[in-house]
Amino acid sequence: xxxxxxxAETVTETVKKxxxxxxxxxxxxxxxxxxxxxxxxxxxxxKSVLSQIIENDKxxxxxxxxxxxxxxxxxxxxxxxxxVVIEDGSFEDAVNEGVRQAYCDGYLRKSxxxxxxxxxxxxxxxxxxxxxxxxxxxxxxxxxAGGKGFGSENMSAIKMITPSYGIEGVKQFILDTVRTAGxxxxxxxxxxxxxxxxxxxxxxxxxxxxxxxxxxSNTDPRYASLERELLEEINKMGFGPAGLxxxxxxxxxxxxxxxxxxxxxxxxxxxxxxxARHASATI
Amino acid sequence: MAKRITxxxxxxxxxNLKAGDxxxxxxxxxxxxxxxxxxxxxxxxxxDSLPVDIKGEIIYYxxxxxxxxxxxxxxxxxxxxxxxxxxxxTLLELGLKGMIGKGARNKEVVESIVKNKCVxxxxxxxxxxxxxxxxxxxxxxxxxxxxxxxxxxYTVEDFPCIVAIDSDGNNVxxxxxxxxxx
Numbered sequence: 177x178x179x180x181x182x183x184a185e186t187v188t189e190t191v192k193k194x195x196x197x198x199x200x201x202x203x204x205x206x207x208x209x210x211x212x213x214x215x216x217x218x219x220x221x222x223k224s225v226l227s228q229i230i231e232n233d234k235x236x237x238x239x240x241x242x243x244x245x246x247x248x249x250x251x252x253x254x255x256x257x258x259x260v261v262i263e264d265g266s267f268e269d270a271v272n273e274g275v276r277q278a279y280c281d282g283y284l285r286k287s288x289x290x291x292x293x294x295x296x297x298x299x300x301x302x303x304x305x306x307x308x309x310x311x312x313x314x315x316x317x318x319x320x321a322g323g324k325g326f327g328s329e330n331m332s333a334i335k336m337i338t339p340s341y342g343i344e345g346v347k348q349f350i351l352d353t354v355r356t357a358g359x360x361x362x363x364x365x366x367x368x369x370x371x372x373x374x375x376x377x378x379x380x381x382x383x384x385x386x387x388x389x390x391x392x393s394n395t396d397p398r399y400a401s402l403e404r405e406l407l408e409e410i411n412k413m414g415f416g417p418a419g420l421x422x423x424x425x426x427x428x429x430x431x432x433x434x435x436x437x438x439x440x441x442x443x444x445x446x447x448x449x450x451x452a453r454h455a456s457a458t459i
Numbered sequence: 460m461a462k463r464i465t466x467x468x469x470x471x472x473x474x475n476l477k478a479g480d481x482x483x484x485x486x487x488x489x490x491x492x493x494x495x496x497x498x499x500x501x502x503x504x505x506x507d508s509l510p511v512d513i514k515g516e517i518i519y520y521x522x523x524x525x526x527x528x529x530x531x532x533x534x535x536x537x538x539x540x541x542x543x544x545x546x547x548x549t550l551l552e553l554g555l556k557g558m559i560g561k562g563a564r565n566k567e568v569v570e571s572i573v574k575n576k577c578v579x580x581x582x583x584x585x586x587x588x589x590x591x592x593x594x595x596x597x598x599x600x601x602x603x604x605x606x607x608x609x610x611x612x613y614t615v616e617d618f619p620c621i622v623a624i625d626s627d628g629n630n631v632x633x634x635x636x637x638x639x640x641x
Binding site: 242 | 479494521523524526527530533534535538539541561562563583584585586587588589590592605606607621631632636637638639640641
């Protein structure tokens with residue numbers, strides 16, 4: 177395969193469009209799940225909340241404005257082909273320029289502060305982005321981008337469970353995390369779970385799980401079954417839409433896994449609000 | 460049927476509001492979230508005067524997105540209220556009458572709501588584009604350097620919310636989910 181040159185500008189334009197699109201247009205998977213939940217919700221308040229969320233998402237798409245004011249921190253999962261060379265610049269700079277243009281030109285909220293503890297000064301362009309890059313063989317770049325709000329991000333958790341706890345330990349930690357989050361992360365939520373790997377790999381897999389469409393399942397039927405079981409258990413908790421009571425607390429549970437150490441079984445739970453925003457493109 | 464309330468809210472209005480009531484607010488409200496609360500709180504701790512009069516006001520925990528040309532305000536849904544729990548009782552003691560946000564509050568806030576005869580409203584998290592339709596104009600009041608976190612005055616018309624915690628301490632986040640728990 178020949179080396180392919182891609183202009184930095186092409187990366188920037190692609191990233192810009194992905195962040196604007198995902199903030200204006202909710203995915204079909206989420207809209208379908210919201211409508212189905214509306215049909216099945218037994219709480220009158222819950223039903224009313226769901227109908228307002230559906231209306232909100234339609235307004236945002238029609239008017240091309242953000243569906244939520246928290247347009248999030250910019251996160252990208254990149255599959256970078258090893259035969260790609262970026263012309264006139266660096267890949268990282270091109271991505272951050274795309275984020276800057278999306279948030280400044282697209283009327284998205286700038287929610288990033290430069291230093292977490294001392295300064296907390298807004299960077300005013302929502303950079304830097306969080307970029308997860310995987311080098312793959314090939315001559316293209318696949319980018320999956322999403323804005324992640326922090327109402328739900330703050331409700332996420334990780335635990336270094338050990339093997340003897342088994343599947344029951346995994347389930348308990350996931351359900352405890354969702355129960356503790358309760359009404360705060362803007363239910364109905366999407367629950368991303370990462371199991372295995374190391375401390376940081378589990379967390380990354382959990383985030384990646386929230387970026388997978390909720391109408392898909394884990395390819396391993398055992399985990400696919402666990403996804404369905406957890407969704408059912410979470411919807412028995414009663415928090416409901418906006419946490420005001422009802423049987424729609426979650427729209428989906430996505431699990432991603434990785435090989436791990438003989439001594440470990442890390443579990444990370446990344447909670448996402450109903451505004452589960454992500455979009456993909458391949459250059 | 461939603462209860463319509465014209466602001467400023469009166470003690471009588473607050474007394475009549477019960478947890479779970481749907482409410483439409485019209486008039487003016489203040490905005491403020493994490494960073495603005497921290498500044499107000501520090502001024503109070505130091506015995507300094509506040510740059511904005513909070514007496515009798517309702518504060519909306521919101522950090523709006525920028526307004527697109529032709530719009531009065533950008534999308535403006537509520538942020539999680541618990542992050543303001545550290546500061547809320549102090550503001551309620553000084554005469555703030557209500558808060559609008561989303562999610563549960565801690566024990567100290569609930570006790571302060573009851574003690575000071577105030578009310579906590581929930582707006583629907585993630586319904587920012589819809590909620591913004593009820594915000595007719597905005598005025599920058601202070602802390603403009605905080606960007607989205609600045610304190611603004613919103614003029615609202617039929618702003619939709621639900622009484623989450625009433626002045627008797629009834630709390631929908633405690634009472635409602637258990638009805639649907641299986």
